[in-house]
Amino acid sequence: MTITEERLDAAFAALADPTRRAIVSRLARGDATVGELAAPFDMSLPGISKHLKVLERSGLISRRRDAQFRPCHLEVEALDGALDWIGTNRRLWDERFDKLDALLAGMRRPLSPAGPRKGKERAHE
Amino acid sequence: MSEQDASDASNELRFSRVFDAPRELVFRCMIDPDHLTHFWGPAGVSAPRDRITVDARPGGVFETVMVNDADGSEYPTRAVYDEVREPELLAWTESSSGMQVTTQFVALGPDRTEVRIHQRFVPEALLAPEARAGFLTALDRFDTYLGGVR
Numbered sequence: 001m002t003i004t005e006e007r008l009d010a011a012f013a014a015l016a017d018p019t020r021r022a023i024v025s026r027l028a029r030g031d032a033t034v035g036e037l038a039a040p041f042d043m044s045l046p047g048i049s050k051h052l053k054v055l056e057r058s059g060l061i062s063r064r065r066d067a068q069f070r071p072c073h074l075e076v077e078a079l080d081g082a083l084d085w086i087g088t089n090r091r092l093w094d095e096r097f098d099k100l101d102a103l104l105a106g107m108r109r110p111l112s113p114a115g116p117r118k119g120k121e122r123a124h125e
Numbered sequence: 126m127s128e129q130d131a132s133d134a135s136n137e138l139r140f141s142r143v144f145d146a147p148r149e150l151v152f153r154c155m156i157d158p159d160h161l162t163h164f165w166g167p168a169g170v171s172a173p174r175d176r177i178t179v180d181a182r183p184g185g186v187f188e189t190v191m192v193n194d195a196d197g198s199e200y201p202t203r204a205v206y207d208e209v210r211e212p213e214l215l216a217w218t219e220s221s222s223g224m225q226v227t228t229q230f231v232a233l234g235p236d237r238t239e240v241r242i243h244q245r246f247v248p249e250a251l252l253a254p255e256a257r258a259g260f261l262t263a264l265d266r267f268d269t270y271l272g273g274v275r
Contacts, residue, residue, distance in 0.1 A: 089138060093242055095167035097142040100154060103163045104146040 007059060011078060014058035019043070020051050027061060027074035037072065138244040148232040151240060152212035155228060156181040166191045170200075181209045187217050 014020055023037055038048040052072060055061040059078040063070045144151055154160040158177040165172035171192045178188040183206055191200040207225070208216040216227040225245040233239055 086138065089244060090140065092167050093140040093142075096164050097140075097144075097240070098168070099164035099166075100151075101142070101144060103154065103160065104144055104150070107150070108146065 007078070010058040011060055014055050014060055017051065017054075020055055023048075023051060023055065023072075024060060024074060024079065027072055028076075031071040031073045033069040033071050035069070138242075140242040140244070141239055143233065143237065143239045145236055146238055147236055148230050148238040149212045151238045152215075152230050155215060156209075156211075161189070165189055169194050181206060181211075181215070183208060185209075 015024065019041065022040070026032060026037060026040075034045060034048055034052065037052070038045055041048065052061065052063070055072075056063060060075055062073050062075055064073070154164070156179050158174055158179055161177050161179070162172050162174040165177070171194055172189050173192060176188075176190040178186055180186050185206045187204040187206060189202050191202070192198070193200075203220045204217040204226070205220060206215070206217045208214060208227075213230050214228065216225065218225050227243040227245075229239075229241040229243070231239040231241065
């Protein structure tokens, strides 16, 4: 696997858990401490810490070492990698279909409504 | 953008497009290298005719090389057909990624065909059933979120 693929796998694995997705959603609005992140969940601080470690290893979040409450920060670029993967696949098919549409239109023009024959070599009038 | 939706309760990406052409013809386009060469590469990318191999039957190969027009970089892809039902369905699995792609051809009329791509993609880590559920919709929401954040 390439580094990119490994990172992508790690990001998807981290996002596979609903609690971690909720944490990422929260961090998308701004940095937060472990206590702040734990508040909406029925979960102990160590429980939340485990999830944060997974997110940190995946590169999706970082934590400041120096500050007393070590606020968590969303690494938007890492999340972009995962989102890009989906966007790229969408775009690929979208652009292929644009070209296929043009190809089909080109075949139709020189043909009577008769049906599917290759007619693209025919001269235009 | 065309009508398409990446969100689904399952682990699939779905894309669809309606073409003003008979189903048989649209299907042929997807398995005939003379046609594929004209559309298989996305914008700015070519798919040379002489580097497309199509053996459209279960177990047969489907190989293409996409070449970036700007810098000549190449993206070879090798897949093996799992199912071929002319003119309604094509299914293949990409050898390197294990990604399964199913293409359905639905006749909406004599000259109107909907092509539906189902892409079961899933990096290894997502194969656990609980991991599949809803993660794409979650990502879609993040996309919206982050659009506002950036």
